[in-house]
Amino acid sequence: MLYRENGQFKATYRADQQIFPIAQDRVVVLLFMVFAFAGVPLLASEYLFKAILIPFLILALAAIGLNLLVGYCGQISLGSGAFMAVGAYAAYNLTQRIPGLNVVVAFILAGFIAMIVGILFGVPSLRIKGLYLAVATLAAQFFSDWIFTRVKWLSNDSTSGSVQVPVIELFGLKVESPVEKYWFVLVFVSVFALMAKNLVRGHIGRSWMAIRDMDVAAAVIGIRPMHAKLTAFALSSFFIGVAGALWGFVHLGSWEALAFDVNRSLNLLFMIIIGGMGSILGSFLGAAFIVVLPILLNQVPAWLGIPLSTTMTSHLEFMIFGALIVFFLIVEPHGLARLWSIAKEKLRLWPFPH
Numbered sequence: 001m002l003y004r005e006n007g008q009f010k011a012t013y014r015a016d017q018q019i020f021p022i023a024q025d026r027v028v029v030l031l032f033m034v035f036a037f038a039g040v041p042l043l044a045s046e047y048l049f050k051a052i053l054i055p056f057l058i059l060a061l062a063a064i065g066l067n068l069l070v071g072y073c074g075q076i077s078l079g080s081g082a083f084m085a086v087g088a089y090a091a092y093n094l095t096q097r098i099p100g101l102n103v104v105v106a107f108i109l110a111g112f113i114a115m116i117v118g119i120l121f122g123v124p125s126l127r128i129k130g131l132y133l134a135v136a137t138l139a140a141q142f143f144s145d146w147i148f149t150r151v152k153w154l155s156n157d158s159t160s161g162s163v164q165v166p167v168i169e170l171f172g173l174k175v176e177s178p179v180e181k182y183w184f185v186l187v188f189v190s191v192f193a194l195m196a197k198n199l200v201r202g203h204i205g206r207s208w209m210a211i212r213d214m215d216v217a218a219a220v221i222g223i224r225p226m227h228a229k230l231t232a233f234a235l236s237s238f239f240i241g242v243a244g245a246l247w248g249f250v251h252l253g254s255w256e257a258l259a260f261d262v263n264r265s266l267n268l269l270f271m272i273i274i275g276g277m278g279s280i281l282g283s284f285l286g287a288a289f290i291v292v293l294p295i296l297l298n299q300v301p302a303w304l305g306i307p308l309s310t311t312m313t314s315h316l317e318f319m320i321f322g323a324l325i326v327f328f329l330i331v332e333p334h335g336l337a338r339l340w341s342i343a344k345e346k347l348r349l350w351p352f353p354h
Contacts, residue, residue, distance in 0.1 A: 036186060041179045049178035056291045057185045058246045063271040063283035064196050065239025070269070071277035072200055073232035074212030075125050076133050079140035080240050081264035082121075085257065086114040086144065087241030088248030089154050092163050096156055103168050107188075107245040114241020115234045122233025126226050141262050148257035155256075164254035181250050188246060192239060197280050199235065208232050209278075240268075273325050276337030285336040293317065 044053060066080045090110035095101055117140075124136040148154055155163045168175040168184070175184050199205050207228045210218035215225050248255050267290055275286020294317055301308045308316070328335050 033190065037183070041182065044182075046178050049182050051295065052291055053182055054178070054185055054251055056287050057182075057189045058243050058251055059268070059271065059291060060284045060287035061189050061192055061246070062240050062243035062268055063275065063287050064193060064280060065236045065243060066268050067272045067277060067279070067283050068196060068199070068208070068239065069232050069236035071272055071279065071282075072205060072212065073208040073229065075122075075229060075232060076130065077137040077236070078134050078262070078265050078269065079121060079137035079144075080236075080268045081260045081262060082140040082144035083114045083118055083237045083240040084244030084247060084264060085148055085260035086117050086237075087111060087244030088255065088260065089148055089163075090114065090241070091245035091249060092165060093154065093156070095165070103170060103249070107242050107249075110245045111238040111242040114244070115238040118233045118237020118241075119230055122230055122237075125229045125233065138262070138265075141265055145257055145261060148260075160256075162254055162256040163248075165249050168249060175250075185246055185250055188242065192242065193280060193284075196239070200280070204228075204231060212278075270321055270325060272335075274321075274328055274335055276335030277333070279334065279337035281340065282335050282337030285340065289336070293320065 040053070062080065062084060065083075066077065069075050069077050087107075087110045090113040091103075091106045094106040094109055095103065098106075121137060121140040125133055128136060149161060152158065152161075155161055168181075170184070175181055200208070207218070207223045208231075210221070210223050211225055211228045211232075218228070219225055244260065248259075252259060271286030271290050272283060273286070274289055275284070276282025294313070297308070297313045297316055297320075301313075332338055
């Protein structure tokens, strides 16, 4: 706020200018969570749960994990599908070989196993960066495809190479219906999203962003690049590993190694590029876009009387993804999250711009 003193204009800071928008955002988030837990189950159909909501939530969790590494720490990774596979197979083996193990504990332990693997493949980031690091993380993807296909012990000696999980039981209650699965996944995603938001606002997140912006300057001011990069790989792999366990147990029910191939890694990367790198909200927006777009491509042409083959729909999907990635990289590198932020600021001032 401007005021005049001794013939000069001076500026003063009003705390309510920042407090009120933050308070409003928290109220909006709280109302949205209440609607997600109580309103959506009353309105959504079984198809909506299975085809959109559950995959969207799980992929959003995986995108948050990848965003911690790529968006906040600036370390390129093309092996996120491998860490999802580690989480899924680890949770499967834990539940099969430890009778009576709580499924939530199994998912958390699977996340820790994925964290260990992520640290191992994150070690090259201490020496290389950019394209070379992307190739190094891509090696994790090919290695996981090979080991989960060839080592039969990991699939409990399955002759077909695929695994099938039983119905999830939580404290003696079966999580079987689509609504119950939705609530189960929503609790995980809510807790982990809150955890990620607090991480990036704390000293760990600030050290990641310093490494992302200029690692040499970060080292000069006392930030340890080795610690920052390895923690980014570790926590990112933990989030993605838990998402992989949820994807296998809740969404798929049965799967084989190809369910977590390189296309899964690329899809997660597309999510954070389109949604917005360095943004938790962008992870949700990107996941929603990736999940909804194929369904729209299948349904909208039929509504308009334009029949499209499955092959044509698949090609259109890749073309749209490619065009949008180029568009956002050139026009708005911060993705849909930045566009939403701009629109929100304009709505706060509307209809009077000043």
